Amino acid sequence: MTTPLGPGPEFDRIRRIAGELGNSSADLGDDAAVIPDGDGSLVVSTDASVEGVHFRREWLTLEEIGWRAAAAALSDLAAMGARPVGVLAALAVPQSASADDPSLVMRGVGAAAAATGARVIGGDLTAAASWVVTVTVIGRTANPIRRTGARPGDVLWVTGALGGSRAALTAWKRGATPADDARAAFAHPLPRIDAGRWLAEHGAHAMLDLSDGLAADAHHLAAASAVRLDIDLSRVPVAGPAVVPSLAASVEPPIFAAQGGEDYELLVALPDRFAERDIRAFEAATGLALTSVGSVHRGSGVRFLLRGERVSLEGFDHFR
Amino acid sequence: MTTPLGPGPEFDRIRRIAGELGNSSADLGDDAAVIPDGDGSLVVSTDASVEGVHFRREWLTLEEIGWRAAAAALSDLAAMGARPVGVLAALAVPQSASADDPSLVMRGVGAAAAATGARVIGGDLTAAASWVVTVTVIGRTANPIRRTGARPGDVLWVTGALGGSRAALTAWKRGATPADDARAAFAHPLPRIDAGRWLAEHGAHAMLDLSDGLAADAHHLAAASAVRLDIDLSRVPVAGPAVVPSLAASVEPPIFAAQGGEDYELLVALPDRFAERDIRAFEAATGLALTSVGSVHRGSGVRFLLRGERVSLEGFDHFR
Numbered sequence: 001m002t003t004p005l006g007p008g009p010e011f012d013r014i015r016r017i018a019g020e021l022g023n024s025s026a027d028l029g030d031d032a033a034v035i036p037d038g039d040g041s042l043v044v045s046t047d048a049s050v051e052g053v054h055f056r057r058e059w060l061t062l063e064e065i066g067w068r069a070a071a072a073a074l075s076d077l078a079a080m081g082a083r084p085v086g087v088l089a090a091l092a093v094p095q096s097a098s099a100d101d102p103s104l105v106m107r108g109v110g111a112a113a114a115a116t117g118a119r120v121i122g123g124d125l126t127a128a129a130s131w132v133v134t135v136t137v138i139g140r141t142a143n144p145i146r147r148t149g150a151r152p153g154d155v156l157w158v159t160g161a162l163g164g165s166r167a168a169l170t171a172w173k174r175g176a177t178p179a180d181d182a183r184a185a186f187a188h189p190l191p192r193i194d195a196g197r198w199l200a201e202h203g204a205h206a207m208l209d210l211s212d213g214l215a216a217d218a219h220h221l222a223a224a225s226a227v228r229l230d231i232d233l234s235r236v237p238v239a240g241p242a243v244v245p246s247l248a249a250s251v252e253p254p255i256f257a258a259q260g261g262e263d264y265e266l267l268v269a270l271p272d273r274f275a276e277r278d279i280r281a282f283e284a285a286t287g288l289a290l291t292s293v294g295s296v297h298r299g300s301g302v303r304f305l306l307r308g309e310r311v312s313l314e315g316f317d318h319f320r
Numbered sequence: 321m322t323t324p325l326g327p328g329p330e331f332d333r334i335r336r337i338a339g340e341l342g343n344s345s346a347d348l349g350d351d352a353a354v355i356p357d358g359d360g361s362l363v364v365s366t367d368a369s370v371e372g373v374h375f376r377r378e379w380l381t382l383e384e385i386g387w388r389a390a391a392a393a394l395s396d397l398a399a400m401g402a403r404p405v406g407v408l409a410a411l412a413v414p415q416s417a418s419a420d421d422p423s424l425v426m427r428g429v430g431a432a433a434a435a436t437g438a439r440v441i442g443g444d445l446t447a448a449a450s451w452v453v454t455v456t457v458i459g460r461t462a463n464p465i466r467r468t469g470a471r472p473g474d475v476l477w478v479t480g481a482l483g484g485s486r487a488a489l490t491a492w493k494r495g496a497t498p499a500d501d502a503r504a505a506f507a508h509p510l511p512r513i514d515a516g517r518w519l520a521e522h523g524a525h526a527m528l529d530l531s532d533g534l535a536a537d538a539h540h541l542a543a544a545s546a547v548r549l550d551i552d553l554s555r556v557p558v559a560g561p562a563v564v565p566s567l568a569a570s571v572e573p574p575i576f577a578a579q580g581g582e583d584y585e586l587l588v589a590l591p592d593r594f595a596e597r598d599i600r601a602f603e604a605a606t607g608l609a610l611t612s613v614g615s616v617h618r619g620s621g622v623r624f625l626l627r628g629e630r631v632s633l634e635g636f637d638h639f640r
Contacts, residue, residue, distance in 0.1 A: 013422050013445055020423040021430040021440050033441035035406055035458070038358050044441065046366075046456050048410040050448045086355055090368040090454045102333050103340040110341040120341050121353035121364065124454075125333055128370045134410045134444075134454035136366050138355070 004226065005029050006219035029224055030146050031079040031208055032139075040142040045076035051094075051131035059172055062101055064187040066108025069133035072211065074116050074191035075264040079209040080146075081200025082139030084118035084193060089135050092128030105133060116193045143200055147224035150206035150269035154296040156229060157274075159195045159266045159288050162214060163242025163253070166260025170245045182241035189264040195286045199268050202278065206269040213261040214293075215313035218302045221267060228299030233258060233306040237291045252306065259313060269296055324546065325349050326539035349544055350466050351399040351528055352459075360462040365396035371414075371451035379492055382421055384507040386428025389453035392531065394436050394511035395584040399529040400466075401520025402459030404438035404513060409455050412448030425453060436513045463520055467544035470526035470589035474616040476549060477594075479515045479586045479608050482534060483562025483573070486580025490565045502561035509584040515606045519588050522598065526589040533581040534613075535633035538622045541587060548619030553578060553626040557611045572626065579633060589616055 005011040018028050032045035049069035051057055060068065070087060077084050089109045091102050102125060110120050118137070150156075164185025171178035178186070192209070199207060206225050210217050214236065222229045236254040238246075246256030282290045304311045325331040338348050352365035369389035371377055380388065390407060397404050409429045411422050422445060430440050438457070470476075484505025491498035498506070512529070519527060526545050530537050534556065542549045556574040558566075566576030602610045624631045 009419075013419065016420065016423040017426045017443070017445075020427050028440070028442060033406060033408065035441065042362070042458075044406065044408060044456070044458060046408040046410045046442060046454070047444050048412055048446050048448075048452070048454060050412050050446050050452075052449060053412075053447045086353060086364065088353065088364060088366040088456065090366045092368055092370050092373075092452055099329075099333065100336065103336040106337045107340050120348070121355065122348060122366060123337070124367050125337075126368050126370050127373045128368075128452065129372060129449050132368070132370075132412055132448065132452045132454075134366070134368060134452075136364070136408065136456040138362075138364060138458075 004223040006216070006223040008216065031076040032082070034144045040140055041144045043077055043080045043082040043139045043141055043144055044136065045073055046134060046136040047073035047076065048132055048134040056172070057131070060187055062104035063108035065131065065133060066105035067112045067188055069135045070109040070112035071189045071191050071264060073135040073137040074112060074193065075209040075211065077137050077139040078192040078196035079207050079266060080139070080141060080144045081196045081204065081207065082141040082144065083197060084113070084116045084137055084139045086121035086138045087113040087118050087135060088122040089120065089133060090124040092126050092132035094130050095127060109135065116191055141200065145200045145204045145207040147206050147208050147221055150221060150225035150227050150296045152227060152296055152298045153272055154205055154269040155272050155274060155292050156231065156294040156296065157268050157270055158214070158237060158291050158293050159192050161237040161239040161289065162210065162263045162265060163246065163257030163260040164239035165189065165262040166256065167239070167241040167245045170249065179241050185239060185241060185263065189262065191264060192266050192288070195266055195288055198282055198285050199266065203271055203274070204268050205271065208267055210263050210265045210267055211261060214258040214267065215304070217267060221269070222300060222302050226300065228297040229294055229302045230297060231294035231302060231304050233304055233311060235291060235293045237289060254306070255311065255313065258304070324543045326536070326543040328536065351396040354464045360460055361464050363397055363400045363402040363459045363461055363464055364456065365393055366454060366456040367393035367396065368452055368454040376492070377451070380507055382424035383428035385451065385453060386425035387432045387508055389455045390429040390432035391509045391511050391584060393455040393457045394432060394513065395529040395531065397457050397459040398512040398516035399527050399586060400459070400461060400464045401516045401524065401527065402461035402464065403517060404433070404436045404457055404459045406441035406458045407433040407438050407455060408442040409440065409453060410444040412446050412452035414450050415447060429455065436511060461520065465520045465524045465527040467526050467528050467541055470541060470545035470547050470616045472547060472616055472618045473592055474525055474589040475592050475594060475612050476551065476614040476616065477588050477590055478534070478557060478611050478613050479512050480583070481557040481559040481609065482530065482583045482585060483566065483577030483580045484559035485509065485582040486576065487559070487561040487565045490569065499561050505559060505561060505583070509582065511584060512586050512608070515586055515608055518602055518605050519586065523591055523594070524588050525591065528587055530583050530585050530587055531581060534578040534587065535624070537587060541589070542620060542622050546620065548617040549614055549622045550617060551614035551622060551624050553624055553631060555611060555613045557609060574626070575631065575633065578624070
């Protein structure tokens with residue numbers, strides 16, 4: 001256990017586990033585990049999607065449940081700058097499911113794997129009280145980008161835009177139907193594999209994927225790298241579908257976006273030599289925006305600023 | 321999808337999944353997935369243990385739940401003749417669990433990993449309605465032993481003894497307390513890593529671990545290798561704790577043992593040159609018995625024989 005973890009009850013549990021495992025555990029604090037392999041590294045991550053916790057059955061088709069579970073796991077490889085190789089899916093299937101239902105979930109898993117150049121190489125099938133789709137992904141990289149490498153002077157960047165997934169969740173939770181683009185953000189997230197590899201090849205010091213939301217994940221990056229992050233919320237790229245729901249909820253759009261989880265964009269610390277020319281090259285290579293949202297400093301914790309004022313933000317935690 | 325699968329509703333579902341995945345799926349029919357890596361292979365498997373399906377909370381301590389889940393997955397590496405390297409565990413934790421409970425499960429996972437020379441390298445922690453412990457294991461081998469290689473003329477062997485796990489299950493299911501040795505067989509199975517590696521190094525043609533029970537798993541080996549297996553039930557090594565419960569249930573002990581799942585012993589097809597001297601060497605190296613239980617022939621399916629009579633046996637299937 002060498003990577004310090006951020007605050008929150010889920011991380012308290014992980015800290016306890018790491019303490020329990022002692023010397024038998026490796027570094028549990030990053031997006032994925034790294035196994036040295038020849039000249040490069042294997043990178044492995046496992047991620048469970050649980051009915052009633054990560055999704056409700058009535059929100060998503062079975063194929064979308066599979067896609068989303070696989071995309072969430074593949075996003076961990078993106079955050080390491082790795083190329084996906086193989087995907088395994090363990091399905092716990094409720095007794096109420098029809099004989100074809102596991103195949104539909106696996107169609108989604110297979111599509112997400114294929115979209116990133118990986119194959120489904122194994123799995124497991126068991127009965128259960130409700131759907132649990134646990135996806136394990138294996139990738140390779142010559143140069144895994146960890147959470148630990150951010151340095152004072154680095155600039156913080158975010159790929160794409162944030163808050164789309166939360167916009168869908170907000171609608172569903174009040175019994176409404178989300179807009180199509182909000183629903184797509186939640187049901188069909190795109191793991192940023194090409195972006196992660198490009199950033200790894202262009203000097204990224206530290207990277208993670210925004211699964212818990214910028215408000216929470218920034219703390220994890222700060223803790224892992226033992227630095228302080230200053231994030232200017234006014235610069236946070238807000239996803240189109242997040243604007244109306246945030247205003248309807250009387251929350252400023254960048255705060256709504258920063259507190260929304262499961263966008264699966266990347267947060268990356270880059271050396272300050274990174275310039276406008278590099279941004280254009282990134283955007284040309286990936287089709288994604290890259291937006292600077294803050295800076296790295298000596299110290300600890302995260303300062304969120306909006307119009308020069310400090311703002312206190314909480315992220316999303318399944319155990320809260 | 322190149323490995324033919326045996327009969328049963330669970331395998332019907334896996335067949336549907338493989339059909340659905342088409343070219344994006346690799347070979348889903350073996351104990352573990354094989355990824356070529358340099359001069360050797362990486363071997364990866366994932367396995368879910370579900371509360372209410374694989375165990376009940378009142379049967380096992382949390383540490384045993386973790387051990388058993390990890391041992392079941394590590395057993396898949398044993399069946400490939402591989403050396404474990406890393407273990408990942410995704411825990412779905414019921415809301416009723418205390419803050420320390422996930423650590424106790426992980427203590428068991430860590431102990432099983434350490435017992436086979438592997439480390440816990442990652443995981444995931446989510447809320448859920450009940451415990452689901454999904455363990456992914458990664459191993460290495462120069463020579464993965466698949467289910468597909470049994471040839472007419474081979475002899476079938478079983479490591480250790482069978483039926484101990486079922487003896488415990490039988491007691492619990494009628495509200496009794498199992499004998500200590502039966503309980504240990506269920507709660508603390510030992511993945512046969514050393515045995516698997518020894519057999520791989522000494523000419524094993526095909527191998528699998530007895531998770532569903534000999535009665536079911538023999539069909540999987542026969543189907544995968546496109547051969548017929550003849551199994552002499554009178555030769556099946558019956559675990560000590562299985563004898564009394566089988567007689568109490570008016571089932572002949574070798575039938576009780578062959579139909580019991582989750583013993584995690586190995587079934588292996590060896591060339592017929594394998595001799596008494598080799599058995600002694602195996603037993604000296606592993607501390608385990610190795611018992612010949614049958615033979616491999618041209619044809620298909622499995623013939624179970626008891627005192628020269630054919631016997632029809634069904635295995636265990638979570639979907640039945």
